[in-house]
Amino acid sequence: MDLIPAPLGLRADADQHFLLDAGTGLDGGPGTEGVQRWLRDTVGAATGLPLPPGAGIVLRVAPELADEEYRLTVGAEGVELVGGPAGLFWGAQTLRQLLGPEAFRRAPLKREGWRLPWLTVEDAPRFGWRGVLLDVSRHFLPKADVLRYLDLLAAHKLNVLHLHLTDDQGWRVEIKRYPRLTDVGAARERSMVGYRSGGNRDNRPHGGFYTQDDLREIVAYAAERRITVVPEIDIPGHAQAAIAAYPELGNHDVVDTAALATWTDWGVNPNVLNVDDGTLRFYENVLDEVLEVFPSTFVHLGGDECPKEQWRASPSAQARIKEQGLSDEDELQSWFLRHFDSWLAARGRRLIGWDEILEGGMLEEHSDKGGGGRREGGLAPGAAVSSWRGYAGGVAAAQAGHDVVMCPEQQVYLDHRQAPGDDEPVPVGWVRTLEDVYRFEPVPPVLRQDPAAAAHVIGTQANLWTEFMDDVREVDYHAFPRLAAFAEVAWSRLPQEPAERDWAGFAARMAVHRARLDALGVEYRPESGPRPWQRRPGVQGRPIEGAPPEV
Numbered sequence: 130m131d132l133i134p135a136p137l138g139l140r141a142d143a144d145q146h147f148l149l150d151a152g153t154g155l156d157g158g159p160g161t162e163g164v165q166r167w168l169r170d171t172v173g174a175a176t177g178l179p180l181p182p183g184a185g186i187v188l189r190v191a192p193e194l195a196d197e198e199y200r201l202t203v204g205a206e207g208v209e210l211v212g213g214p215a216g217l218f219w220g221a222q223t224l225r226q227l228l229g230p231e232a233f234r235r236a237p238l239k240r241e242g243w244r245l246p247w248l249t250v251e252d253a254p255r256f257g258w259r260g261v262l263l264d265v266s267r268h269f270l271p272k273a274d275v276l277r278y279l280d281l282l283a284a285h286k287l288n289v290l291h292l293h294l295t296d297d298q299g300w301r302v303e304i305k306r307y308p309r310l311t312d313v314g315a316a317r318e319r320s321m322v323g324y325r326s327g328g329n330r331d332n333r334p335h336g337g338f339y340t341q342d343d344l345r346e347i348v349a350y351a352a353e354r355r356i357t358v359v360p361e362i363d364i365p366g367h368a369q370a371a372i373a374a375y376p377e378l379g380n381h382d383v384v385d386t387a388a389l390a391t392w393t394d395w396g397v398n399p400n401v402l403n404v405d406d407g408t409l410r411f412y413e414n415v416l417d418e419v420l421e422v423f424p425s426t427f428v429h430l431g432g433d434e435c436p437k438e439q440w441r442a443s444p445s446a447q448a449r450i451k452e453q454g455l456s457d458e459d460e461l462q463s464w465f466l467r468h469f470d471s472w473l474a475a476r477g478r479r480l481i482g483w484d485e486i487l488e489g490g491m492l493e494e495h496s497d498k499g500g501g502g503r504r505e506g507g508l509a510p511g512a513a514v515s516s517w518r519g520y521a522g523g524v525a526a527a528q529a530g531h532d533v534v535m536c537p538e539q540q541v542y543l544d545h546r547q548a549p550g551d552d553e554p555v556p557v558g559w560v561r562t563l564e565d566v567y568r569f570e571p572v573p574p575v576l577r578q579d580p581a582a583a584a585h586v587i588g589t590q591a592n593l594w595t596e597f598m599d600d601v602r603e604v605d606y607h608a609f610p611r612l613a614a615f616a617e618v619a620w621s622r623l624p625q626e627p628a629e630r631d632w633a634g635f636a637a638r639m640a641v642h643r644a645r646l647d648a649l650g651v652e653y654r655p656e657s658g659p660r661p662w663q664r665r666p667g668v669q670g671r672p673i674e675g676a677p678p679e680v
């Protein structure tokens with residue numbers, strides 16, 4: 130049936146089909162209204178079938194099934210779809226795939242001949258967190274593109290959109306209390322084109338931001354599709370856009386922060402937040418508004434790539450180190466993040482951060498380990514880690530009892546190139562082909578030997594950093610078709626050993642899946658390489674040669 134991601138179980142009941150026509154009805158019990166609406170809106174639009182209330186396709190919430198589990202049966206009487214509340218929606222995605230690629234258009238090319246094979250699909254995901262990061266800071270993605278990406282995630286049974294909303298190069302979320310964050314921080318004068326050493330700049334301002342109502346709409350649209358939007362507000366590094374808007378947030382006892390603008394370079398930036406009380410209060414106020422817009426349990430606070438030079442030079446940061454009895458700037462960073470970790474926990478939310486948040490003694494127990502009654506080392510028990518520099522951070526966190534989302538840059542950074550050679554648009558990183566992504570295993574061998582720790586790997590995520598993708602067409606090129614392989618890694622209970630995965634079988638299913646992506650209007654990378662207009666001749670990248678290291 131060419132389903133992607135592959136379901137847990139599929140039995141073709143006979144070589145027969147159920148035909149859908151204008152009389153085919155759609156009905157369901159309580160709790161199925163949202164999925165009925167989605168089927169009428171989406172499958173109805175593609176097929177031209179009105180799907181009036183009545184017999185034909187029947188939906189039911191089944192309390193005995195897990196939230197994301199479903200069972201889809203097609204026979205002589207029609208379709209029965211039962212599932213947990215979310216499982217019903219994933220079952221509806223399977224039903225759409227079974228109708229053929231033309232069910233992925235927005236208007237019908239044909240009015241009849243819609244048919245479903247008799248079968249039973251019993252399905253449930255391997256991981257509860259099947260995520261994609263969109264970096265809307267480096268290059269802003271208009272709201273319409275974000276909504277389209279939610280549809281693309283849903284079609285692949287992916288269920289977390291991690292929105293990287295703030296960074297040095299742009300602040301993208303309206304904060305009513307601090308309007309300069311977007312008045313100043315949402316725009317930059319120009320951008321670097323390609324990698325730093327290429328020396329290329331455009332002379333074109335770039336910017337954009339989402340109002341809180343835009344974000345509420347995105348969150349609600351996602352929720353209808355069983356997708357959680359996890360916002361990221363990156364602290365204490367990657368914060369120059371905020372400092373440009375409010376210079377008092379930076380290390381003004383070291384550098385002239387009033388002279389800083391939203392950053393026009395890519396890379397790791399020395400201009401980080403200061404650790405004064407005013408900065409703590411500022412970000413609490415920001416987060417108050419963020420929590421109001423995003424109901425997600427997890428709130429991502431970054432924590433990555435925070436150079437410590439300014440803190441080393443800053444009398445104010447050094448005074449904080451002394452006051453808190455900390456031993457160095459790494460511990461100062463953990464003190465700063467721990468503050469917000471506790472702040473979120475007190476509001477029933479959970480911190481998630483990049484694996485740098487483990488530095489500075491963060492995996493130690495909550496205790497007064499320093500003596501003197503001042504220190505409280507360690508992350509709150511509910512805090513979780515996005516393991517990006519490899520598996521190691523995630524392994525250490527899981528072994529210490531913290532939840533982990535595995536997203537190692539060596540494997541699932543989809544800004545990295547898809548093939549060797551100069552034709553790839555702005556070639557950066559390691560070569561990660563469709564097959565490489567298909568063979569990615571989120572639970573490394575060391576954790577497979579330790580089931581209790583392995584259970585803390587709550588999922589996996591593919592990250593789309595956009596320094597070198599300046600519009601949605603380039604995001605499509607980098608994301609697809611690899612996101613289809615990633616979806617199968619995240620959803621399907623594949624053999625544990627990546628080498629045992631049926632790559633040939635997946636590649637064969639991809640032939641049909643590419644037709645679905647064509648119908649959806651996704652500008653994926655063709656197997657034969659980029660089309661002429663998908664190349665970026667002359668724009669320098671930063672390819673890394675050889676296979677990525679095992680980390």
Ligand code: ACM
Binds near residue numbers: 433434483517
């Ligand atoms: C990261 O790639 N800096 C999380």
